[in-house]
Amino acid sequence: MNTNTRLIETPLMGLMQDVPLLISSLIRYAADYHGTREIVSVTSDAGTFRYSYGDAYKRSCALARALEDFGILPGDRIATLAGNTHRHFEVFYGVSGIGSVLHTVNPRLFEEQIRYIINHAQDRLVFIDPEYAPLMEGLIDDLPTLEACIILTDQEHMPATTLKNVFSYEAWIEGQPSHYDWPEFDERTASSLCYTSGTTGDPKGVLYSHRSTVLHALGAAQMGAMALGPNDCILPIAPMYHANAWAMPYIAAMVGAKLTLPGTKMDPENLLTLINDEEVTFACAVPTVWTMMLEHLDRAGATIPSLKRTTIGGSAVPIAMIDRFREQYGVEVLHLWGMTEISPLGTLASPTKAISSLSQQEQALILSKQGRAMFGLDIKIVDKNGAIAPRDGETSGALWVKGPWAASGYYRREDEILLDDDGWFPTGDVANLDEFGFMKITDRTKDVIKSGGEWISSIDLENAAVGHPKVSQAAVIGVHHPKWEERPLLLVVPVDGETVRGPDVLGFLEGKVAKWWLPDDVKIVDELPLTATGKIKKSALREQYKDFSFEA
Numbered sequence: 105m106n107t108n109t110r111l112i113e114t115p116l117m118g119l120m121q122d123v124p125l126l127i128s129s130l131i132r133y134a135a136d137y138h139g140t141r142e143i144v145s146v147t148s149d150a151g152t153f154r155y156s157y158g159d160a161y162k163r164s165c166a167l168a169r170a171l172e173d174f175g176i177l178p179g180d181r182i183a184t185l186a187g188n189t190h191r192h193f194e195v196f197y198g199v200s201g202i203g204s205v206l207h208t209v210n211p212r213l214f215e216e217q218i219r220y221i222i223n224h225a226q227d228r229l230v231f232i233d234p235e236y237a238p239l240m241e242g243l244i245d246d247l248p249t250l251e252a253c254i255i256l257t258d259q260e261h262m263p264a265t266t267l268k269n270v271f272s273y274e275a276w277i278e279g280q281p282s283h284y285d286w287p288e289f290d291e292r293t294a295s296s297l298c299y300t301s302g303t304t305g306d307p308k309g310v311l312y313s314h315r316s317t318v319l320h321a322l323g324a325a326q327m328g329a330m331a332l333g334p335n336d337c338i339l340p341i342a343p344m345y346h347a348n349a350w351a352m353p354y355i356a357a358m359v360g361a362k363l364t365l366p367g368t369k370m371d372p373e374n375l376l377t378l379i380n381d382e383e384v385t386f387a388c389a390v391p392t393v394w395t396m397m398l399e400h401l402d403r404a405g406a407t408i409p410s411l412k413r414t415t416i417g418g419s420a421v422p423i424a425m426i427d428r429f430r431e432q433y434g435v436e437v438l439h440l441w442g443m444t445e446i447s448p449l450g451t452l453a454s455p456t457k458a459i460s461s462l463s464q465q466e467q468a469l470i471l472s473k474q475g476r477a478m479f480g481l482d483i484k485i486v487d488k489n490g491a492i493a494p495r496d497g498e499t500s501g502a503l504w505v506k507g508p509w510a511a512s513g514y515y516r517r518e519d520e521i522l523l524d525d526d527g528w529f530p531t532g533d534v535a536n537l538d539e540f541g542f543m544k545i546t547d548r549t550k551d552v553i554k555s556g557g558e559w560i561s562s563i564d565l566e567n568a569a570v571g572h573p574k575v576s577q578a579a580v581i582g583v584h585h586p587k588w589e590e591r592p593l594l595l596v597v598p599v600d601g602e603t604v605r606g607p608d609v610l611g612f613l614e615g616k617v618a619k620w621w622l623p624d625d626v627k628i629v630d631e632l633p634l635t636a637t638g639k640i641k642k643s644a645l646r647e648q649y650k651d652f653s654f655e656a
């Protein structure tokens with residue numbers, strides 16, 4: 105880990121071509137060299153739809169033309185609220201390819217957040233799956249920058265809607281030429297935008313560039329990382345609206361892998377059918393999805409013989425899950441750590457030569473950690489005294505990252521300083537590093553809860569809870585949950601002389617926060633531990649309740 109920064113002022117420059125790394129080159133390459141490789145997409149209108157990279161390329165060209173005809177200019181933001189389908193895949197390439205910015209919006213956010221981020225991004229168009237038409241109807245009056253809404257279906261399957269300036273995607277691109285000269289521009293041009301609501305306050309926009317996206321895909325696909333190639337069939341279960349489905353739409357095109365897109369139906373039955381019918385070799389998802397899938401496999405007595413590897417991240421992967429995948433189903437789990445701000449992949453636990461001489465048990469323990477930094481991204485761990493933590497597998501400290509696919513700031517918040525003086529980004533995670541370079545996340549300094557891969561703001565919940573007239577103080581912590589990884593536990597100190605009951609507080613919170621944010625339990629306590637500066641000491645609470653289990 106080299107944490108020094110030393111610049112040479114007058115270097116001798118190399119004499120190689122300065123060809124920009126652009127997203128359009130990925131789909132062009134896929135069409136040229138893997139043109140017949142299949143893309144399978146589960147749609148709401150055409151069932152399981154099949155075509156090829158060659159076809160996807162032509163339709164991305166048609167979309168690029170349609171966008172330009174509409175008057176979309178380089179730099180304009182174009183929103184999507186959509187699942188993992190072939191049409192969304194085309195939008196990924198068409199929008200970024202012309203130099204405009206693909207803004208993937210998470211439809212699971214609550215309406216206030218969606219409204220905020222579309223307005224903040226000043227999106228001009230929105231592409232939505234038909235099922236989100238009612239959601240958009242409820243929002244559209246407060247979204248003044250949106251000029252039209254394109255529904256990702258054909259004319260025949262258009263939903264009845266009160267939306268104005270609404271088109272079916274198929275009609276919108278119909279008749280457009282299927283060839284297009286993709287423009288060349290600076291590789292640092294913004295390509296896509298993804299808001300993260302991980303921390304408190306308003307969601308923040310991470311603005312990826314063409315360069316960061318292509319380098320990240322190259323880094324992730326390499327042998328020492330995900331080791332993906334043309335013989336793979338990739339199933340991105342991680343949604344395309346969450347950090348670009350962990351780059352799978354880009355990696356699959358780059359390596360010519362078959363791409364299986366599960367649409368919005370992510371239940372275990374559908375996923376199992378897809379894995380077996382399409383002979384999926386590689387998948388990616390958060391642990392919650394696999395918990396449900398493993399239960400389903402057990403119940404159904406089914407197997408998944410084609411699946412060789414799956415990458416799991418977003419929350420810590422329990423070692424029991426890794427063991428079960430290996431022993432019962434012959435699937436290798438690649439545990440990864442990442443975040444929206446780093447495109448999102450940071451570390452990945454794939455084996456190295458150095459650990460190969462250890463016992464099976466020792467190797468399994470190391471591979472259950474969040475893993476080694478991918479080539480291209482540096483990590484450093486700083487202990488509580490400000491020193492670089494030794495690689496002893498024990499000393500934990502703040503985790504910082506630096507690299508060409510890590511954010512340097514947030515969109516339209518450029519005045520906020522995000523990085524330290526040497527350009528390192530503070531992740532808000534706490535980790536240690538062992539002698540083999542494998543990182544283990546041990547805690548989080550950011551005050552949030554991650555449930556089923558989605559964020560819940562503990563501070564927003566606490567603020568809502570102290571609004572109850574009989575609540576004096578409130579603290580929310582994430583507690584391990586067998587299905588959702590973490591769920592909120594609310595601790596409440598009543599106002600002096602008052603009595604308050606958990607169900608009353610829960611009833612009070614209803615309607616004030618998203619339904620799925622409601623704490624799973626409320627504990628009434630006499631006091632909360634405080635830090636020296638008078639803040640609630642969450643680390644002490646997390647320790648105190650680490651074995652707490654929610655009533656089933």
Ligand code: AMP
Nearest residue numbers: 417418419420440441442443444474545
């Ligand atoms: P997001 O930006 O929504 O992808 O969330 C990123 C955050 O999720 C990280 O900063 C971590 O707190 C958490 N996270 C991601 N992957 C893991 C993992 N493998 N183990 C533990 N926490 C993780």
